[in-house]
Amino acid sequence: MSLNISTPHSKQNIIRDLAIEAEQARNPNLSGADLSNTINRIKQLLEAQNAVLVAHYYVDAALQDLAEETDGFVGDSLEMARFGLNSEADTVIVAGVRFMGETAKILSPEKRVLMIETRAECSLDLACPADEFNQFCDRHPDRTVVVYANTSAEVKARADWVATSSIALDLVKHLADNGEKILWAPDKFLGAYVQKESGADMVLWQGSCIVHEDFKATALQALKQHLPDARVLVHPESPGPVIALADVVGSTTQIINAARDMEADTFIVATERGIFHKMQQAAPGKTFIAAPNAGEGAMCESCAECPWMKMNDLPRLEQTLETGSNEILIDEDIRAQAARSITRMVEFNAAR
Ligand code: SF4
Numbered sequence: 001m002s003l004n005i006s007t008p009h010s011k012q013n014i015i016r017d018l019a020i021e022a023e024q025a026r027n028p029n030l031s032g033a034d035l036s037n038t039i040n041r042i043k044q045l046l047e048a049q050n051a052v053l054v055a056h057y058y059v060d061a062a063l064q065d066l067a068e069e070t071d072g073f074v075g076d077s078l079e080m081a082r083f084g085l086n087s088e089a090d091t092v093i094v095a096g097v098r099f100m101g102e103t104a105k106i107l108s109p110e111k112r113v114l115m116i117e118t119r120a121e122c123s124l125d126l127a128c129p130a131d132e133f134n135q136f137c138d139r140h141p142d143r144t145v146v147v148y149a150n151t152s153a154e155v156k157a158r159a160d161w162v163a164t165s166s167i168a169l170d171l172v173k174h175l176a177d178n179g180e181k182i183l184w185a186p187d188k189f190l191g192a193y194v195q196k197e198s199g200a201d202m203v204l205w206q207g208s209c210i211v212h213e214d215f216k217a218t219a220l221q222a223l224k225q226h227l228p229d230a231r232v233l234v235h236p237e238s239p240g241p242v243i244a245l246a247d248v249v250g251s252t253t254q255i256i257n258a259a260r261d262m263e264a265d266t267f268i269v270a271t272e273r274g275i276f277h278k279m280q281q282a283a284p285g286k287t288f289i290a291a292p293n294a295g296e297g298a299m300c301e302s303c304a305e306c307p308w309m310k311m312n313d314l315p316r317l318e319q320t321l322e323t324g325s326n327e328i329l330i331d332e333d334i335r336a337q338a339a340r341s342i343t344r345m346v347e348f349n350a351a352r
Contacts, residue, residue, distance in 0.1 A: 038314050039066060045321035046070050051091035051114075053317070054080040056100060057252045058274035058309040063095045063116075063317065074278060076252045077149050078164045081107045082346075093320065094328075095312045097122045101328040102153045106338045113328040116317045120308040122150050124237075127207035128186035130154035136183070140203060143183035144175055147341075150209075151186060153330050157337035162345045165236055166251035168194050171348060176200035189213065193236045193243055209237040211306050215270045217241035219292035223268055230289070231264040235271035242270055242291070259283045273304045 186207030234246035270291035
């Protein structure tokens with residue numbers, strides 16, 4: 001689809017048109033008219049079911065825009081769950097990956113929580129099966145168990161604390177200051193970063209994110225030399241040598257805020273590239289370049305896309321709403337235990 005720049009177009013419409021174009025690229029069998037019909041039908045279904053769409057920064061721009069247009073929400077995993085909790089909607093539809101749907105259900109058990117796509121997993125969650133994790137915890141009974149949000153409800157239920165990337169460092173510092181030794185799971189890179197910065201006594205589960213682990217420090221260094229005025233924003237799921245090159249290390253929300261608030265015009269970004277949509281909205285006119293993940297000499301070459309996040313799309317959302325399928329259900333004992341470790345994190349965050 002080409003845009004006629006002589007036609008008055010609001011910026012929002014242009015962004016929407018580009019998002020539809022991207023959606024068509026993913027769904028070549030859908031015409032522009034079909035996509036418009038799909039979006040209109042989704043809006044009708046959301047309203048009729050008193051449902052709200054909550055989307056992660058990493059999903060397609062079309063879903064992010066639709067969430068905001070329909071009084072839903074776009075944010076990181078904890079913000080998504082909090083929004084679902086506070087919303088008066090009867091149904092929360094999660095555009096993200098499975099652990100996000102589970103977190104929403106853990107915090108809002110009385111609500112119906114649907115996933116757009118239940119096969120949308122996360123490599124960190126998959127790398128930490130509950131039975132193996134329980135054995136790991138049993139081998140370290142003297143340690144406080146802190147797990148990243150990217151885990152199953154069962155793993156959260158075993159934990160003393162849940163942590164997001166925005167809070168992990170402060171939380172572990174707090175626990176270490178109280179003399180506690182930490183068992184951290186599942187992300188080895190985030191764990192190593194927290195261990196290095198906090199000096200805490202930690203044992204680490206050896207999971208990783210398939211997107212962030214691919215960022216390459218040598219190629220990033222070369223890109224920095226090529227763009228000396230650019231600032232480097234890195235998510236701490238990335239390898240240590242990549243984190244070492246960052247001007248800012250932070251969660252998705254912290255990275256977006258840094259792009260908005262820093263004076264630089266150009267940013268090299270080491271996280272899933274779906275975030276660029278929100279960064280461009282938060283900091284219009286600035287330039288965002290995906291950090292390289294294809295090795296030395298691969299200047300600017302990066303896919304940086306999560307295959308599971310990209311399973312979320314408009315036709316699947318319409319189908320979920322039409323059928324009421326993909327509901328998240330969690331055993332009540334597991335849910336209540338997981339809620340306890342999440343609530344401790346929320347209260348710690350509120351008291352900071
Ligand atoms: S980008 Fe990485 S951490 Fe995020 S959902 Fe995908 S695999 Fe998991």
